[in-house]
Amino acid sequence: MSNDEKLMRDGAERAIRYRGSLAGRQVAPTPEAIAAVAGFDEALSEEGRSDAETLAMLDEIGSPASVAMAGPRFFGFVIGGSMPVTVAANWLATAWDQNSVMSAITPALATLENVSRRWLCELFGLPQDCAASFVTGATIANFTALAAARHRVLADAGWDVEKDGLIGAPELTVIIGEEAHPTLTKSLGLLGLGRDRAVRVPVDAQGRMIADALPAIDGPTIVCTQAGNINTGGFDPVGDICSAARPAGAWVHVDGAFGLWAAAVPSMRHHVEGIGAADSWATDAHKWLNVPYDSGVAITRDSSALKAAMAITADYLITDTEHRNPSDYTPELSRRARGVEVWAALRSLGKRGVEDLVERCCAHAQRFADGLGAAGYEVLNDVVLNQVLVSFGNDATTLRVIEAIQRDGTCWCGGTVWQGRRAMRISVCNWSTTAADVDISLSAMLACAERVKRA
């Protein structure tokens, strides 16, 4: 066996061992493991070091210092795991080392992305001829879709924003909910539309936009809605907002980083009723589809608007093809074969598999809420999806319990402030979480809360 082959086998074996350890290990790394990362901080060598030793160091120091985010008991933020088929597909695609820029040089990839585009539209109940952009995550998916929106509403007003920029452009109104995710407002800033310039619509107790409070729409307008509030999991009434805004010529965008997946589940579709009437949708694949980081998708009904915002030409590029060029739809030119894992996940799961995955996570969230409620702790949100907000008493107590749970290591949850009150957030998004993981975690949470109360 050549040294190169030995090295790659060693890497695969180390990775497989790491994955095998996830269910049994502490979620948070030990203080000793965190202290050991200082070992990475070497001087840059003159001559380089051995490949095998480099890989060993990465595993021996890096693996124990990692938080077990890919494991079944990480409930912080909204973080999916990665299904084995998606990790293995990622390895193969990494070995291909394709630049997924043009279909002429990456025909397999371009086809896999296009098939994934079609499957996602079918799953979410969107028109089959929507365009899709395979990007790093919902942040850039929001940015990409909103670039298409900016193009269309200004083009309709006679302005070419790609050519002439925003200086001197017709006034463009952006409407967002009070609970829009900060990456949505960041995307608006990146697009020159201002993080703080948008008109904000009030929300209800679950963080959902109040459709009746939508301002009158006049002139070029983009309305940004949300499917899945980062804290409560609540859904804006996207259908009602589309009914009010689209006849007035507005572009309606949906930030559905995780909530859009409810559209793929018959028992949950009522949450996203009317969502297919919107103009663009952003979602993550590295959350609920459980593919490795980083992976998100922007989808637009108006394919020409997305292409106008993203495509470039140059004499050296092969852009005059009848096939879909991935980079015609993405902010990047060169990029990794990001669509491969999305394709592998969807092919492996099928429609039933996606439904089961989403329903299972939501059932686990409900199990958490029931267990915490039965123990006398207050669940602050309506648990409609995979998010649970719980208070363990006053703000200081809740903070102490969160710290204790993180230190205990059985599971990991983060904190937030929801409508003025400190809360612990539980987000269930991992394919491998079982009811037993929920029960073990619940026991640990309740034991930590008891200890804090007694202290």
Ligand SMILES: Cc1ncc(COP(=O)(O)O)c(C=O)c1O
């Ligand atoms: C509603 C919403 N939008 C956007 C994002 C940003 O997603 P990402 O971090 O994958 O870019 C998140 C992340 O949780 C989210 O919940």
